[in-house]
Amino acid sequence: xxxxxxxxxxxxxxxxxxxxxxxxxxxxxxxxxxxxxxxxxxxxxxxxxxxxxxxxxxxxxxxxxxxxxxxxxxxxxxxxxxxxxxxxxxxxxxxxxxxxxxxxxxxxxxxxxxxxxxxxxxxxxxxxxxxxxxxxxxxxxxxxxxxxxxxxxxxxxxxxxxxxxxxxxxxxxxxxxxxxxxxxxxxxxxxxxxxxxxxxxxxxxxxxxxxxxxxxxxxxxxxxxxxxxxxxxxxxxxxxxxxxxxxxxxxxxxxxxxxxxxxxxxxxxxxxxxxxxxxxxxxxxxxxxxxxxxxxxxxxxxxxxxxxxxxxxxxxxxxxxxxxxxxxxxxxxxxxxxxxxxxxxxxxxxxxxxxxxxxxxxxxxxxxxxxxxxxxxxx
Numbered sequence: 001x002x003x004x005x006x007x008x009x010x011x012x013x014x015x016x017x018x019x020x021x022x023x024x025x026x027x028x029x030x031x032x033x034x035x036x037x038x039x040x041x042x043x044x045x046x047x048x049x050x051x052x053x054x055x056x057x058x059x060x061x062x063x064x065x066x067x068x069x070x071x072x073x074x075x076x077x078x079x080x081x082x083x084x085x086x087x088x089x090x091x092x093x094x095x096x097x098x099x100x101x102x103x104x105x106x107x108x109x110x111x112x113x114x115x116x117x118x119x120x121x122x123x124x125x126x127x128x129x130x131x132x133x134x135x136x137x138x139x140x141x142x143x144x145x146x147x148x149x150x151x152x153x154x155x156x157x158x159x160x161x162x163x164x165x166x167x168x169x170x171x172x173x174x175x176x177x178x179x180x181x182x183x184x185x186x187x188x189x190x191x192x193x194x195x196x197x198x199x200x201x202x203x204x205x206x207x208x209x210x211x212x213x214x215x216x217x218x219x220x221x222x223x224x225x226x227x228x229x230x231x232x233x234x235x236x237x238x239x240x241x242x243x244x245x246x247x248x249x250x251x252x253x254x255x256x257x258x259x260x261x262x263x264x265x266x267x268x269x270x271x272x273x274x275x276x277x278x279x280x281x282x283x284x285x286x287x288x289x290x291x292x293x294x295x296x297x298x299x300x301x302x303x304x305x306x307x308x309x310x311x312x313x314x315x316x317x318x319x320x321x322x323x324x325x326x327x328x329x330x331x332x333x334x335x336x337x338x339x340x341x342x343x344x345x346x347x348x349x350x351x352x353x354x355x356x357x358x359x360x361x362x363x364x365x366x367x368x369x370x371x372x373x374x375x376x377x378x379x
Contacts, residue, residue: 005046006044006045006046006049008046008100009041009046009049009050009053009100009104010041011034011038011041013100013101014033014034014037014038014041014053015034016097016101017033017037017053017075017097017101018030018033018034018037020075020096020097021033021060021061021071021075023075024070024071024074024075025061025062025067025071027062028060028061028071029060032059032060033056033057033059033060036052036055036056036059036060037052037053037055037056037057039052047177050103050104050107051104051107053101053104054104054105054107054108054111057104057105057108058108058111058112061108065112065113065115065116065119066116066119068108068112069109069113069116069119069120069123072105072108072109072123073122073123073126075096075097076096076097076098076126076127076130077095077096077097077098077130078095078096079126079129079130080098080130097130098130098131099130099131100131101131102127102130102131102132102133103131103132103135105127106124106127106131106132106133106135106136106137107135107136107139109123109124109127109136109139110135110136110137110138110139110140111139114139114140114143114144117140117144117147117148117151120140121140121148121151124136124137124140124166125155125163125166128162128163128165128166129160129162129163132162132165132166132169133166133170134166134169134170134172134175134178135175135177135178135179137152137166137170138170138175138178138179138181139179141170141171141181141184142179142181142183145183145190149190149194152166152167152170152171152194153194153197155167156194156197156198161201161203161205161206164198164201164203164206165203165205165206165209167194167198168194168195168198168206168209168210168212168213169209169212169213171184171190171191171194171213172209172212172213172216173185173188173191173213173216173217173220174216174219175216185220186220188217188220188221188224191213191217192217192224192228195210195213195214198210199232199240199243200237200239200240204239207239207240207242207243208243208246210243210247211243211244211246211247212246212247213247214228214247214248215246215247215248215249215250218247218248218250218251219250222251222254222256223258225247225248225251225259226248226251226256226258226259226262227258229244229247229248229251229259229262230258230261230262232244233262244262245263248262248263252305253307253323253325254323254366255307255323255363255365255366255367256366257365257366260305260365260366263305264303265303265304265305265365265366266302266303266365267365267367268302268304268364268365268367268369269296269297269298269302270294270295270296270297270364270369271295271297272293272294272295272336273292273293273294273362273364273369273370274292274293274370275290275291275292275360275362275370275371275372276290276291276292276293276372277289277290277360277372277374278290278291279374280372280373280374280375281374281375281376281377282345282374282375282376282377283376283377283378283379284345284347284353284376284377284378285344285345285346285347286344286345287342287343287344287345288310288342288343288345288360288374289340289341289342290308290340290341290343290360290372291338291339291340291341292306292337292338292339292340292341292362292370293336293337293338294331294336294337294338294339294364295335295336295337296331296332296333296334296335296336296337297334298333298334299333299334300333301330301331301332301333302330302331302333303328303329303330303331304327304328304329304330304331304337304364304365305328305363305364305365305366306326306327306328306329306339306362306363306364307323307324307325307326307362307363308323308324308326308341308343308360308361308362308363309321309322309323309324309360309361309362309363310322310324310343310358310359310360311358311359311360311361312351312353312354312358313353313354313355313356313357313358313376314354315352315354317356319358319359321361323363324343326339326341327339343360345376353376353378354376354378355376355377355378355379356375356376357373357374357375358373358374358375358376359371359372359373359374360372360374
């Protein structure tokens, strides 16, 4: 069994942080920091461990943030062009700090450095090169958005891909694990301005972050992202097309007609759409078997995205839909297509199945095209 993720923050990491801080400030109380940062560490989860280390830094580093900032900067490991800052490995060796130990250091900057913008930005720029500052930059986007956005703009052409990725990842309105950015959830225009500049970045690592940011935005502004996808697709090379598809993955799954059209999935011209269930009653831990028969009435080949929705019975008697990807197909003019599928109803930890009527619905290019009811029996 693999080591729990939370154990990335461990006693060895804390000791090495203390050694590095003490090397650059001899008044640093190593033992006090270690005792505070590692207190009952085994009962804490990952974020709580990081927060406890940050709290210990606040207690034992100098109150003067400019001095504390210089200690942090001096304690960082030399920048490496080989090591990936996003690695799960810790690198708090004698030559300095990098890896996951940067996470509590970044939060320290966010909590104590708001009145020292230039120094804090320099620290986060240095830290993101050795791990990431996508969480800590958000303290500044919330407190001083204009100044922070101006700083991010000045980094758009930085030679380091991790700095460029920070611009996109740090401004994601709904970044997992992180504080949300309500201003950008309401009005993502300042973020989109940054993403426009990064959409053709030479690094896939950066472009994928741009796509994830747009996917966040699409949850609140689907029409905006659909229009942006349409605009960006004009003259798009292969890399940008991949970015747009990844950015629109939620909208594609939801059957957004404008986004589907961007990828060539227009209004389907079909007849004899037949959905057939092998059995209309199934037992828990069995599979729902079904087939779909389509016939084209178009004189041109059609690109089809075929998905299905299971409307699961809930405890209160209502149903809730879950979309499942099925097949992308090219249907020749005037031809037919027959597809078969088995959907398992196995017991899993992420879903509770309730006995009763369920429904399967077929989506073709986002359009509801056929439905059938079936009964799930738990006995």
